[in-house]
Amino acid sequence: MVFLLLSAGVATAWYVRRHEHLLQPWRRVAQSKVALVSLLILSLFLLVGLLDTLHYREALPEKNKGETVYSSEVLSVFDYLVEPLRVNTEKTYSAPFALTLYAKESMTDDQGHAIRDYPRLKYGGAHLTDITERVSDVTKRALLGALSGFIAGVLLLLAIRKRISGPAISVSVISIACLIGAVVNLATVYHVLGTDKVGQDVLYLSLKSIRTGLIIGTVTTMVTLPLALFFGIAAGYFRGWVDDVIQYIYTVLSSIPSVLLIAAAVLMMQVTINTHPEWFDTTASRADLRLVFLCLILGVTSWTGLCRLLRGETLKLREMEYIQAAQAFGVSSMRILARHIMPNVMHIILIALVMDFSALVLAEAVLSYVGVGVDPSMISFGTMINAARLEMAREPMVWWALVSAFGFMLVLVLAANLFADAVRDAFDPRLNRTEAKA
Amino acid sequence: MIDYLIRRILYAIPILIGVNVLTFGLFFVVNTPDDMARMQLGIKRVTPEAIDKWKHQHGYDKPLMINSEASGTGHLTDTIFWQRSASMFMLDFGYSDDGRSISREIATRMGPSLAIALPTFLVGLIVYISFALMMTLFRATALDMVGVAICVLLMSISTLFYIIGGQFLVSKLWNLVPISGYVSGMSSLKFVVLPILIGIVGGVGSSSRWYRTIFIEEIGKDYVRTARSKGLSEFRVLFRHVLQNAMIPILTGVVVVIPLLFMGSLLTESFFGIPGLGSYTIDAINAQDFGVVRAMVFLGSVLYIVGLILTDISYTAVDPRVRLS
Numbered sequence: 001m002v003f004l005l006l007s008a009g010v011a012t013a014w015y016v017r018r019h020e021h022l023l024q025p026w027r028r029v030a031q032s033k034v035a036l037v038s039l040l041i042l043s044l045f046l047l048v049g050l051l052d053t054l055h056y057r058e059a060l061p062e063k064n065k066g067e068t069v070y071s072s073e074v075l076s077v078f079d080y081l082v083e084p085l086r087v088n089t090e091k092t093y094s095a096p097f098a099l100t101l102y103a104k105e106s107m108t109d110d111q112g113h114a115i116r117d118y119p120r121l122k123y124g125g126a127h128l129t130d131i132t133e134r135v136s137d138v139t140k141r142a143l144l145g146a147l148s149g150f151i152a153g154v155l156l157l158l159a160i161r162k163r164i165s166g167p168a169i170s171v172s173v174i175s176i177a178c179l180i181g182a183v184v185n186l187a188t189v190y191h192v193l194g195t196d197k198v199g200q201d202v203l204y205l206s207l208k209s210i211r212t213g214l215i216i217g218t219v220t221t222m223v224t225l226p227l228a229l230f231f232g233i234a235a236g237y238f239r240g241w242v243d244d245v246i247q248y249i250y251t252v253l254s255s256i257p258s259v260l261l262i263a264a265a266v267l268m269m270q271v272t273i274n275t276h277p278e279w280f281d282t283t284a285s286r287a288d289l290r291l292v293f294l295c296l297i298l299g300v301t302s303w304t305g306l307c308r309l310l311r312g313e314t315l316k317l318r319e320m321e322y323i324q325a326a327q328a329f330g331v332s333s334m335r336i337l338a339r340h341i342m343p344n345v346m347h348i349i350l351i352a353l354v355m356d357f358s359a360l361v362l363a364e365a366v367l368s369y370v371g372v373g374v375d376p377s378m379i380s381f382g383t384m385i386n387a388a389r390l391e392m393a394r395e396p397m398v399w400w401a402l403v404s405a406f407g408f409m410l411v412l413v414l415a416a417n418l419f420a421d422a423v424r425d426a427f428d429p430r431l432n433r434t435e436a437k438a
Numbered sequence: 439m440i441d442y443l444i445r446r447i448l449y450a451i452p453i454l455i456g457v458n459v460l461t462f463g464l465f466f467v468v469n470t471p472d473d474m475a476r477m478q479l480g481i482k483r484v485t486p487e488a489i490d491k492w493k494h495q496h497g498y499d500k501p502l503m504i505n506s507e508a509s510g511t512g513h514l515t516d517t518i519f520w521q522r523s524a525s526m527f528m529l530d531f532g533y534s535d536d537g538r539s540i541s542r543e544i545a546t547r548m549g550p551s552l553a554i555a556l557p558t559f560l561v562g563l564i565v566y567i568s569f570a571l572m573m574t575l576f577r578a579t580a581l582d583m584v585g586v587a588i589c590v591l592l593m594s595i596s597t598l599f600y601i602i603g604g605q606f607l608v609s610k611l612w613n614l615v616p617i618s619g620y621v622s623g624m625s626s627l628k629f630v631v632l633p634i635l636i637g638i639v640g641g642v643g644s645s646s647r648w649y650r651t652i653f654i655e656e657i658g659k660d661y662v663r664t665a666r667s668k669g670l671s672e673f674r675v676l677f678r679h680v681l682q683n684a685m686i687p688i689l690t691g692v693v694v695v696i697p698l699l700f701m702g703s704l705l706t707e708s709f710f711g712i713p714g715l716g717s718y719t720i721d722a723i724n725a726q727d728f729g730v731v732r733a734m735v736f737l738g739s740v741l742y743i744v745g746l747i748l749t750d751i752s753y754t755a756v757d758p759r760v761r762l763s
Contacts, residue, residue, distance in 0.1 A: 248452065248453070249456075251453050252457055252460065253460075254742075255453055255457060255738075255739040255742040255743055256457055256460070256461075256735055256738060256739050256742075257698065257735070257738035257742070260719065260734055260738055261735065263719070263731065264461060264464050264731050264732075264735060265464055267723060267728075267731065268464050358594065362596050365596050365598055366596070366597060366598060366705060369598060370704060370705070370708075370720060370723065372723060385598055385602075389602060406596060406599045409596055410594055410599075413593075413594040413595075413596075414590070414591065414594035417590055417593060417594050418590065421590070
């Protein structure tokens with residue numbers, strides 16, 4: 001399904017490239033530096049999400065009769081790339097860059113005396129023999145990584161120099177490359193963002209959460225779009241009883257507070273799942289189903305706003321002369337809708353969709369906290385925050401999981417918001433007019 | 439005016455019936471009362487007799503939508519749907535699964551919800567609009583740019599972060615107010631200050647930016663140019679003319695939410711341990727108490743429709759050209 005989406009995206013891009021009038025607003029988007037930088041960050045997130053979506057099941061070492069047996073654990077290409085992050089789990093909490101665990105434990109020293117001390121981590125900084133070397137080692141590795149990132153960034157820029165110009169892009173490409181280089185170099189030997197309760201690396205969890213957020217954003221959009229498009233245009237174009245029925249449907253849906261509707265639907269699904277445990281062979285498939293269902297519910301509750309916008313716009317459009325000319329020529333309604341109305345409401349759809357995306361990512365975290373979000377076994381920003389929230393009361397405080405979840409979310413949503421703004425500025429005809437006047 | 443109101447209220451009835459059918463469908467058709475009974479009594483080792491007893495106790499031992507055995511109007515009325523829905527229109531919500539009257543719970547929990555929601559709403563509105571006016575006054579300057587940038591940044595931060603961060607900073611680090619809890623009366627002030635503050639800060643980003651867009655759009659219109667050419671100061675133009683003319687779009691967004699204030703905020707209330715309607719709903723969701731969730735859904739949609747009607751009425755107050763007919 002993901003590949004279908006991706007190919008559809010590529011096909012659209014190709015189609016747009018060949019039509020100058022469609023290309024123009026995108027040119028305006030490309031002129032904005034902020035938009036390009038946020039697009040760059042978004043595509044990085046997208047890359048991580050895509051890599052994480054390519055699932056496979058590892059073949060276990062052959063046991064008997066040469067029959068290939070597959071592991072029940074589903075892995076993704078992304079998991080494979082960051083193998084050390086996934087496999088090197090500690091016992092429990094440890095702070096970022098820490099060498100020792102968070103809590104003291106009893107152990108015996110060389111002479112056999114029992115002492116209580118912070119035990120060394122199994123993996124974090126295990127190559128160091130002298131603890132005092134830590135700061136210099138971290139700096140050295142960070143600088144080294146940043147340097148290689150810098151070189152990679154410069155090479156990348158040289159390779160695509162002809163396409164993109166402007167110092168803002170170059171600076172951001174290089175600084176992102178430096179950051180990635182430094183983090184990658186450090187992550188091989190340290191837990192850069194610490195570890196959580198069961199010793200999993202927080203950086204790994206944060207990166208995995210990106211996929212959940214992106215899926216919620218895109219799949220929900222996929223549900224919203226056809227509903228809103230179909231009903232909105234139909235209501236606006238046919239009027240009469242069709243309009244009445246559709247208006248009735250969306251008033252009913254929007255008069256229910258959306259959180260409650262989502263909660264009610266998820267609650268119902270939970271009971272269904274609990275009463276039919278035989279439907280699912282693994283917990284992963286159950287979590288996936290829940291995620292898809294959540295997207296469905298979110299989509300069903302959130303199409304009404306876009307639908308209303310589209311209905312209003314279609315009402316306006318159907319009185320236009322070119323539509324009436326088409327009607328006079330005897331063009332069928334379906335054809336008028338597809339050829340004349342659809343292209344003219346596309347800008348509304350596009351603006352609404354990009355604006356909604358960031359709201360959905362934020363909504364996921366809130367819903368997961370309320371207990372009606374994704375399955376607790378699924379790694380997402382919401383579940384991360386939920387788990388980390390309880391640890392605030394500990395002394396000394398366990399802050400790193402919470403901070404990194406919020407940090408990653410902030411970057412993702414901020415980039416999405418900025419990009420949405422640029423798209424709106426470029427596509428909204430009303431804004432363009434005021435610009436021309438000024 | 440009266441005609442209009444009556445028509446709107448009559449129009450609300452089919453919508454409420456629709457809401458009811460929808461929630462009913464969600465709860466009772468997909469999960470039959472048998473499933474619910476099994477859920478409440480524990481999944482394993484339930485005798486059919488126990489299920490029947492539970493259903494009888496909760497009044498679920500009737501057919502769902504149509505009772506073919508009863509005669510006359512009993513055909514429709516002697517069913518779960520009728521018994522559960524009709525009473526809702528009389529604002530009688532029945533009993534929750536732990537046997538308490540839902541109506542009484544709602545009445546007692548409304549106070550704390552309002553104590554948080556009302557000040558958040560009022561103070562918030564003033565803060566957002568003045569911030570937006572300030573940005574409009576200094577539009578296209580560095581101050582405006584910084585303001586918009588701050589708005590976008592604040593918009594991108596999760597509400598959860600505001601709540602957790604605020605609790606940590608104000609309550610734990612500075613020890614100014616208690617982390618959570620609630621008492622009735624004036625002494626509750628120290629409990630509600632932080633939630634109100636966080637509620638306001640959390641909304642600044644999106645609201646101020648939205649109001650700024652409205653103001654900027656108004657400022658491009660002809661009457662503003664006329665007012666300026668008369669020699670009015672920019673300040674006067676903004677407050678006397680632009681603010682008044684921007685009232686319609688502002689009211690559209692604002693009045694709808696006033697009745698919903700009763701519902702409280704799910705998140706804030708549960709984080710701060712305030713015994714309002716929001717935390718009631720969350721508890722019901724977690725306890726899978728269908729009766730309560732259904733009652734809250736119904737209440738919410740009634741309030742939403744009231745809000746829509748209020749919005750229309752408020753238009754007449756700010757714009758003499760609007761007549762309800």
